[in-house]
Structure formats: C-alpha cells, structure tokens
Amino acid sequence: MEKFRFLTSGESHGKSLTAIIEGVPAGVGIDIDFINSELHRRQQGYGRGDRMKIESDTVEITSGVRFGKALGSPITLVVKNRDFENWQKIMSVSPNDRTDDKAFSVYRPGHADYAGAVKYNQEDLRNILERSSARKTAIEVAVGAVAKLILKEIGISGSSEVTQIGSACCPDKFHKEIDLAKENGDSVGGKFVVVYKNIPVGLGSHVHWDRGIDGRLAQVVMSIPAIKAVEIGDNPLGLCGSEYHDEFEIKDGEICRTSNHAGGVEGGMTNGQDLVVSAVMKPIPTMMKPLESIDSKTNEKAKAHYERSDVCAVESCAVVAEARIAWVLVNEILLKYGSDSIDELKSRMI
Numbered sequence: 113m114e115k116f117r118f119l120t121s122g123e124s125h126g127k128s129l130t131a132i133i134e135g136v137p138a139g140v141g142i143d144i145d146f147i148n149s150e151l152h153r154r155q156q157g158y159g160r161g162d163r164m165k166i167e168s169d170t171v172e173i174t175s176g177v178r179f180g181k182a183l184g185s186p187i188t189l190v191v192k193n194r195d196f197e198n199w200q201k202i203m204s205v206s207p208n209d210r211t212d213d214k215a216f217s218v219y220r221p222g223h224a225d226y227a228g229a230v231k232y233n234q235e236d237l238r239n240i241l242e243r244s245s246a247r248k249t250a251i252e253v254a255v256g257a258v259a260k261l262i263l264k265e266i267g268i269s270g271s272s273e274v275t276q277i278g279s280a281c282c283p284d285k286f287h288k289e290i291d292l293a294k295e296n297g298d299s300v301g302g303k304f305v306v307v308y309k310n311i312p313v314g315l316g317s318h319v320h321w322d323r324g325i326d327g328r329l330a331q332v333v334m335s336i337p338a339i340k341a342v343e344i345g346d347n348p349l350g351l352c353g354s355e356y357h358d359e360f361e362i363k364d365g366e367i368c369r370t371s372n373h374a375g376g377v378e379g380g381m382t383n384g385q386d387l388v389v390s391a392v393m394k395p396i397p398t399m400m401k402p403l404e405s406i407d408s409k410t411n412e413k414a415k416a417h418y419e420r421s422d423v424c425a426v427e428s429c430a431v432v433a434e435a436r437i438a439w440v441l442v443n444e445i446l447l448k449y450g451s452d453s454i455d456e457l458k459s460r461m462i
C-alpha cells in the first residue's frame with residue numbers, strides 16, 4: 113500500500129472507528145453523501161442482525177478536505193459507534209471504571225477468541241472480540257468510498273452481486289435459505305462476485321512476485337473476516353486450455369478478446385478486460401444454537417458465548433470487498449501514473 117496508505121483504528125463497541133488516509137490526489141471531489149451511501153449499503157442485506165437497526169453509520173471528515181475537494185493532505189474519517197452510549201463504562205479507557213460486565217470466557221468456535229487470547233495473553237475474551245469483530249469493516253468501506261471517488265474521476269466503477277447463499281445458486285431462493293437457517297438457530301455463508309470496469313492495461317507487474325496485482329487482490333479480499341476462498345475470473349478447475357483461455361481478435365481496429373475467463377488479469381497485470389473477483393464467505397460463526405466449547409477459566413465444557421449476530425452477511429461482505437478492491441486499484445494507478453493532483457492524474461492517463 114505504498115501510494116494510497118491508511119491506518120484504521122477502533123473497537124466494535126468503542127467510541128468510534130477512525131482512518132487516516134494519505135495519498136489522495138488534491139482536487140478529488142469528496143462527496144460525503146456518497147461515502148454515507150456506501151456505509152448504508154454495508155449495513156443492508158437480508159439476514160443482518162439487530163445491530164444494524166441501532167447503528168446508522170455516517171462519516172465525519174476532520175481533515176484533508178476543504179469545500180468538497182481533497183487538499184492532498186491526510187484525510188481523517190471518523191464513524192461513530194452509536195451504541196457506545198450503552199457501553200461507555202464497559203469500554204472505558206480509565207482504569208477506575210474496571211468492570212466484569214460483558215466479560216466472557218467461553219471461546220467462540222470460528223472466531224479469533226482462542227488464538228487471540230493466547231497470543232495477546234488476555235483473560236477477558238472481550239479484549240479480542242472487540243477488534244476482531246467485522247464492525248471494523250465499516251471504516252474500511254468509508255476508506256473504499258474515498259478510493260471509489262478517485263476511481264470515478266478517471267471513469268472506473270465497480271459493483272457486486274451475490275451468486276450463492278448456502279446451497280442456493282438462484283436469487284429467488286436466497287431469502288428462503290436464510291430464513292431456514294434462522295429458524296434453526298443456524299447461519300449460512302455464500303459467494304459473491306465483484307466487477308470493476310474500464311481498467312487500464314498494466315496495473316501490477318509480472319517482473320517480481322510481490323508486484324502481481326492478483327496477489328494483492330487475493331490478500332485484501334481473503335483477509336476480510338469470514339472469507340475462505342478468492343478467485344480471479346472463472347474457476348479453471350476441470351477446464352481444458354482451449355475452454356479457459358481468452359482468444360484475441362480485432363474489432364473496429366482495436367485488440368480485444370472473445371471471452372474473459374481470466375477475469376481481467378494475466379501475468380499479474382490487468383489486461384484491459386473487466387476485473388472480476390469472486391469470494392466465498394463461510395457461515396457466520398456465532399449462532400443462536402451455540403456450538404460446544406470450553407470455558408477458559410475452568411477448562412470445562414460450555415456452550416459458546418452468544419452475542420447478537422447476523423445470520424448471513426454475504427451481501428454486506430461483497431460491499432466490503434468492493435471497497436478493498438478499490439484501494440488496490442487506486443494504489444496501483446498511483447504507482448503507475450504518480451500524480452499529486454487529480455488533473456495531473458487525468459492528463460497522465462490519456
């Protein structure tokens with residue numbers, strides 16, 4: 113992330129989530145309504161839990177933007193956790209407020225609880241839950257929205273679609289699959305695809321393994337909580353070379369392809385075709401019907417800790433993936449074309 117850099121911070125029930133982004137070219141239009149609409153998209157989707165009813169995320173910009181345009185200086189984004197008012201004491205930074213209220217000690221299978229508690233030497237598993245929770249993806253979506261605003265200036269746009277929920281591959285059956293899981297106190301995962309259009313040729317590189325855009329895309333999508341598989345283009349398993357590879361042709365004097373099985377990446381570089389990235393999300397690990405676990409205090413059998421939870425979050429996860437892919441594209445564009453201002457970037461990309 114050398115050219116479009118940022119850090120995020122914030123706990124699930126802490127005061128707020130924050131990001132400081134560095135590298136946004138001066139002059140990019142920063143439309144707060146657009147950032148908020150992306151935050152809203154992340155909160156939607158059939159199967160989301162009650163928290164989405166409490167929280168209606170909006171962003172506050174506290175630096176780097178003046179009169180709707182990026183200044184080229186670091187941009188700070190803040191998304192408040194509205195639920196914090198109920199958690200002020202529990203999440204207090206002061207040692208005087210120490211409480212065991214909301215502490216828990218039964219590991220939740222499928223979560224960071226066990227490994228996190230061992231690694232960070234924590235007794236109260238809340239100290240792991242608070243940051244490992246997917247709540248942090250809200251601020252990531254806000255950063256992604258800024259990246260999308262840069263992409264918009266240069267004519268690049270992305271979208272996503274859910275392609276599978278549980279075992280159902282057709283949208284008519286998605287809600288039924290989620291309802292059934294809910295009725296059973298269970299959860300479901302699924303698959304989605306993200307497509308970005310109008311991508312220039314040559315983002316990423318074949319010259320060294322760590323410069324391939326495919327590797328960068330895989331990393332940002334795989335590290336979304338609950339993602340367990342990432343594909344670029346069509347899954348080639350079982351296909352012959354003649355079925356999978358995209359042949360060249362000339363149309364209206366332009367070089368183009370007869371298909372896009374490769375998903376817009378060959379040799380670690382974008383090839384000018386649509387960028388197509390799919391990912392598989394595992395079923396949500398917190399369930400009304402809790403799994404067997406161990407109480408870390410007693411080492412005795414116990415039911416996994418339950419905290420209000422989504423039954424399915426594949427639609428939201430797709431929005432997070434759109435955001436993360438936008439970061440990669442902006443970074444690669446800035447690596448290739450440089451640019452301190454958006455006008456300079458546009459002139460270099462012609």
Ligand SMILES: Cc1cc2nc3c(=O)[nH]c(=O)nc-3n(C[C@H](O)[C@H](O)[C@H](O)COP(=O)(O)O)c2cc1C
Nearest residue numbers: 222223244246337338396397398421422425428429
């Ligand atoms: C948008 C989104 C919402 C999520 N919501 C929940 C949830 O409500 N309950 C839950 O147990 N896990 C939820 N997860 C998944 C967990 O955060 C994730 O499985 C967990 O942190 C362990 O990480 P891992 O699955 O990558 O190993 C969500 C993930 C995403 C991307």
